[in-house]
Amino acid sequence: MIRALLSGNEAVALGAYHAGVRVAAAYPGTPSTEILEELSKNPGVYCEWSPNEKVALEVGIGSCLGGARTLVAMKHVGLNVAADPWMTLPYIGVNAGLVLAVADDPGMHSSQNEQDSRFYARMAGVPILEPSDSAETYEMVKAALELSERHDTPVMLRLETRVSHSRSVVRYRDEREEVDLPYGKDAVKRVMVPGHARLRHPVLLRRLEGLAREAEGSPYNRVEMRSTRVGLVTSGVCYQYAREAFPEASVLKLGFVYPFAERLLHDFASHFHRLYVVEELEPFLEEGLKAMGLDVVGKARVPRDGELDPDLVGESLGELIEMDTGVKGGGWSPPQAGERLSPASELPLRPPVMCPGCPHRGLFYVLARLKLVVSSDIGCYTLSVLPPLSGIDCQVCMGASVGMALGLEKAFAASEANLDKKGKVVGVLGDSTFIHGGIGGLIDMVYNRTPCTIIILDNRTTAMTGFQDHPGTGKTLMGETTHALDLEELCRAVGVESVRVVDPWDLAATEEAVREEVAADRTSVIISRRACTLQVREERPAFRVEEEECTGCKRCLRLGCPALVMRGDKAWVDESLCAGCSLCAQLCGPGALREVRADG
Amino acid sequence: MADVVLAGVGGQGNVLSARILAEVAMQAGFDVKTSEVHGMAQRGGSVVCMVRWGDEVHSPLIPRGRADFLVAFELLEGVRYLGYLRPGGTAVVNDYRLDPLPVLRGDARYPENTLEVMRSRAGECVVLDAREVAARAGSPRALGSCLLGVLSRFLAFPAEAWDDALRRLVPSRAVEANLRAFALGRKEGM
Numbered sequence: 001m002i003r004a005l006l007s008g009n010e011a012v013a014l015g016a017y018h019a020g021v022r023v024a025a026a027y028p029g030t031p032s033t034e035i036l037e038e039l040s041k042n043p044g045v046y047c048e049w050s051p052n053e054k055v056a057l058e059v060g061i062g063s064c065l066g067g068a069r070t071l072v073a074m075k076h077v078g079l080n081v082a083a084d085p086w087m088t089l090p091y092i093g094v095n096a097g098l099v100l101a102v103a104d105d106p107g108m109h110s111s112q113n114e115q116d117s118r119f120y121a122r123m124a125g126v127p128i129l130e131p132s133d134s135a136e137t138y139e140m141v142k143a144a145l146e147l148s149e150r151h152d153t154p155v156m157l158r159l160e161t162r163v164s165h166s167r168s169v170v171r172y173r174d175e176r177e178e179v180d181l182p183y184g185k186d187a188v189k190r191v192m193v194p195g196h197a198r199l200r201h202p203v204l205l206r207r208l209e210g211l212a213r214e215a216e217g218s219p220y221n222r223v224e225m226r227s228t229r230v231g232l233v234t235s236g237v238c239y240q241y242a243r244e245a246f247p248e249a250s251v252l253k254l255g256f257v258y259p260f261a262e263r264l265l266h267d268f269a270s271h272f273h274r275l276y277v278v279e280e281l282e283p284f285l286e287e288g289l290k291a292m293g294l295d296v297v298g299k300a301r302v303p304r305d306g307e308l309d310p311d312l313v314g315e316s317l318g319e320l321i322e323m324d325t326g327v328k329g330g331g332w333s334p335p336q337a338g339e340r341l342s343p344a345s346e347l348p349l350r351p352p353v354m355c356p357g358c359p360h361r362g363l364f365y366v367l368a369r370l371k372l373v374v375s376s377d378i379g380c381y382t383l384s385v386l387p388p389l390s391g392i393d394c395q396v397c398m399g400a401s402v403g404m405a406l407g408l409e410k411a412f413a414a415s416e417a418n419l420d421k422k423g424k425v426v427g428v429l430g431d432s433t434f435i436h437g438g439i440g441g442l443i444d445m446v447y448n449r450t451p452c453t454i455i456i457l458d459n460r461t462t463a464m465t466g467f468q469d470h471p472g473t474g475k476t477l478m479g480e481t482t483h484a485l486d487l488e489e490l491c492r493a494v495g496v497e498s499v500r501v502v503d504p505w506d507l508a509a510t511e512e513a514v515r516e517e518v519a520a521d522r523t524s525v526i527i528s529r530r531a532c533t534l535q536v537r538e539e540r541p542a543f544r545v546e547e548e549e550c551t552g553c554k555r556c557l558r559l560g561c562p563a564l565v566m567r568g569d570k571a572w573v574d575e576s577l578c579a580g581c582s583l584c585a586q587l588c589g590p591g592a593l594r595e596v597r598a599d600g
Numbered sequence: 601m602a603d604v605v606l607a608g609v610g611g612q613g614n615v616l617s618a619r620i621l622a623e624v625a626m627q628a629g630f631d632v633k634t635s636e637v638h639g640m641a642q643r644g645g646s647v648v649c650m651v652r653w654g655d656e657v658h659s660p661l662i663p664r665g666r667a668d669f670l671v672a673f674e675l676l677e678g679v680r681y682l683g684y685l686r687p688g689g690t691a692v693v694n695d696y697r698l699d700p701l702p703v704l705r706g707d708a709r710y711p712e713n714t715l716e717v718m719r720s721r722a723g724e725c726v727v728l729d730a731r732e733v734a735a736r737a738g739s740p741r742a743l744g745s746c747l748l749g750v751l752s753r754f755l756a757f758p759a760e761a762w763d764d765a766l767r768r769l770v771p772s773r774a775v776e777a778n779l780r781a782f783a784l785g786r787k788e789g790m
């Protein structure tokens with residue numbers, strides 16, 4: 001047996017490899033990204049970055065029908081994009097197993113919302129396995145694939161940030177299973193015209209009954225009897241928090257979370273006068289238990305928003321458990337006075353910032369200067385929302401910038417109240433985001449004659465999630481060279497008359513392009529193109545402030561560059577951080593910012 | 601068994617240091633859990649990692665006031681996560697101030713008494729300029745290994761275990777500098 005310290009995401013990848021997964025597809029998204037990055041390092045597995053999650057799942061459906069065990073991975077919001085295939089896939093079933101690894105992000109460490117993926121499983125009629133550490137994650141991938149094949153259903157492997165991005169010990173044998181199932185045509189089962197779908201829906205419902213029976217005896221639903229006074233029901237990483245907070249409590253740990261193991265839950269409940277449910281985000285288990293007629297306490301005490309931790313679990317339930325047991329705090333000992341609120345609350349925040357030399361900065365400086373209404377999107381450039389750039393008006397989900405810009409423009413066009421905003425709207429999105437979900441919006445703009453400018457921030461990578469390739473970069477996840485999608489040609493092909501490319505490190509040219517296109521009465525695209533500085537890391541001379549020449553006007557500070565600060569009444573560049581982009585020098589009236597030359 | 605909090609700024613390398621520490625603890629036969637920060641928070645944001653080991657470890661997150669060690673890669677970040685350190689615990693502090701954007705803009709003030717605050721809670725507080733020590737070892741970027749060197753003085757793991765983990769986990773071109781930075785940290789001032 002090999003013993004290794006793996007993150008949850010690495011455990012998914014290793015589990016999939018050992019269980020014989022031959023096809024895997026994903027679109028990156030924290031906290032799920034490393035799953036495919038890791039899996040693609042193994043031989044004999046086809047791995048791809050798909051342009052978005054919907055395509056990834058569709059690739060997965062095809063490959064499982066084609067007889068290959070399949071893994072599809074995404075972050076929670078990715079399942080919104082993939083929801084359409086997700087809802088009908090359970091009607092047709094699988095051939096070889098298909099597992100959807102979906103990673104929720106309670107606390108929104110890197111996300112725009114904290115939706116709870118478990119409801120997508122219930123809505124689609126799909127079973128959920130939920131691990132609580134890396135060892136379980138590793139095992140559950142194989143268990144999920146087998147479950148998938150046994151019941152002819154996709155399976156959701158539900159992860160969370162603290163499972164995906166926690167390391168713990170995994171024991172395994174370095175052996176790979178071989179699974180290669182024959183493909184046979186079966187149109188009634190796999191062509192979902194209404195007549196066939198009406199036959200398949202009852203099959204799905206019967207399948208859920210069978211799954212519920214299997215959940216009753218699943219080794220992943222484990223009763224741990226300790227104190228007979230306190231019974232907790234929990235799953236995922238919350239199990240770990242609950243064990244930490246109330247080590248004496250009895251626990252029903254659910255790993256086969258849905259469909260519910262009703263008999264097991266009733267049996268467990270019969271030992272206690274009420275149950276406590278410890279779960280993050282929505283009251284998914286709690287509502288299920290209440291519908292079974294059980295007396296449970298959950299979200300009345302445990303927070304429904306944000307991330308839990310041992311302290312929150314202990315504090316939220318300690319008082320009630322004390323009443324049940326007579327044990328002080330229910331066994332939970334809170335940190336000594338004064339510790340809970342460290343001085344942290346009064347400290348300056350340290351939000352993430354755009355890097356020195358980031359190509360997005362020049363573009364957002366220009367947009368702020370021209371006082372445009374900026375419909376933006378998700379990516380590193382979203383960081384320009386912070387002062388001093390304060391460059392964004394709205395941002396919702398990937399690709400939305402384009403449709404929202406169209407809507408804003410149409411609203412302003414017919415408005416008295418917002419007359420001055422008419423013709424001032426731009427939509428801004430990254431290259432990966434444009435390919436993911438922006439193209440449809442652009443087609444709409446041209447089709448519905450919208451005089452609006454879309455700016456594609458083409459930094460040649462998916463930077464926010466750690467530099468993944470995409471169809472525009474000319475490289476695949478498996479390291480092959482491929483056709484690089486030509487953004488200019490694509491925009492022209494959908495009917496955009498004016499497509500121009502600017503270098504965002506050239507402020508004057510960028511401003512001129514934006515001014516002209518915004519003024520023009522047609523749909524236009526500006527591609528702001530320069531490779532991500534963090535990824536490319538070119539050596540360039542830094543800039544330095546000639547002190548005598550600096551007037552202290554602070555114009556350069558409007559760029560919000562972390563390498564540029566005031567020291568007394570003069571600007572100062574931290575040369576160890578400076579990437580040499582020269583934007584500050586372009587702004588400096590007296591010309592006090594100069595390149596540091598090797599000769600001094 | 602022990603619980604360690606490593607606090608720093610995205611880009612300083614505390615995720616890698618946490619990983620090295622966790623690997624050493626695992627090789628010593630312990631059950632180990634870590635939690636890391638990836639994604640958004642790495643763009644110069646506040647980054648905290650936790651490493652726990654013992655016979656059986658449950659939560660990857662350390663309860664407040666329970667950590668035995670705080671390794672502060674930056675002063676403000678050390679104070680931010682000080683509440684995790686148990687009173688009387690040990691702090692290893694890089695004497696380095698990096699102003700966050702709200703301070704640079706003049707919207708917030710960098711606290712002046714960070715070392716005092718940390719000393720008032722910690723039983724022992726080792727303060728050093730880890731960037732300078734690491735620079736002497738060959739690269740200022742090896743500061744995390746220097747801090748691990750200091751931390752290692754308080755832990756019973758053998759020197760070879762550290763050596764082995766550093767060699768396996770640090771990118772090959774930086775291994776030598778990191779080994780030297782670790783050795784200096786382990787020895788400095790003793």
Ligand SMILES: Cc1ncc(C[n+]2csc(CCOP(=O)(O)OP(=O)(O)O)c2C)c(N)n1
Pocket residue numbers: 027028029030053075077078079081111112378379380381398429430431432433434457459461462463464465
């Ligand atoms: C549906 C969905 N999938 C994935 C993500 C995670 N995510 C956020 S931004 C982003 C891509 C950013 O790439 P790009 O648009 O090229 O901008 P960059 O970060 O490179 O500036 C991803 C994958 C998400 N928020 N929503």
